[in-house]
Amino acid sequence: MRREQRALKSMLLLAVFMLTVPCIGSAKEQQSSSVSAVQQQNCDAVLFVVEEQNRELRQELRQIKRELSLLNQNMERPGVREIITGIGFILGLFGTAALFSARRCSRADREE
Numbered sequence: 559m560r561r562e563q564r565a566l567k568s569m570l571l572l573a574v575f576m577l578t579v580p581c582i583g584s585a586k587e588q589q590s591s592s593v594s595a596v597q598q599q600n601c602d603a604v605l606f607v608v609e610e611q612n613r614e615l616r617q618e619l620r621q622i623k624r625e626l627s628l629l630n631q632n633m634e635r636p637g638v639r640e641i642i643t644g645i646g647f648i649l650g651l652f653g654t655a656a657l658f659s660a661r662r663c664s665r666a667d668r669e670e
Contacts, residue, residue, distance in 0.1 A: 636644075
């Protein structure tokens with residue numbers, strides 16, 4: 559008799575479990591559909607933020623590239639410092655040549 563009672567209890571528990579499983583399954587589906595909708599909204603929001611940041615970065619990169627190209631163009635031209643340095647170098651060469659020329663003339667004058 560006990561075996562029969564145990565079998566009956568287990569069948570009853572199995573029936574209750576089988577009846578509640580579809581309810582749990584549909585509740586899970588509803589939860590998963592609501593969760594997936596929330597996840598989709600979160601993904602859309604994150605995607606929007608990432609695209610906005612990407613757009614801002616592209617704009618900043620364009621501006622940096624423009625500034626670099628202008629800097630390169632300015633670097634190709636000689637500046638005031640380079641011009642003054644060149645003039646000083648030329649005057650230094652002429653001064654050195656004048657010094658050697660003066661020494662030659664003074665040697666020639668002494669020899670005579």
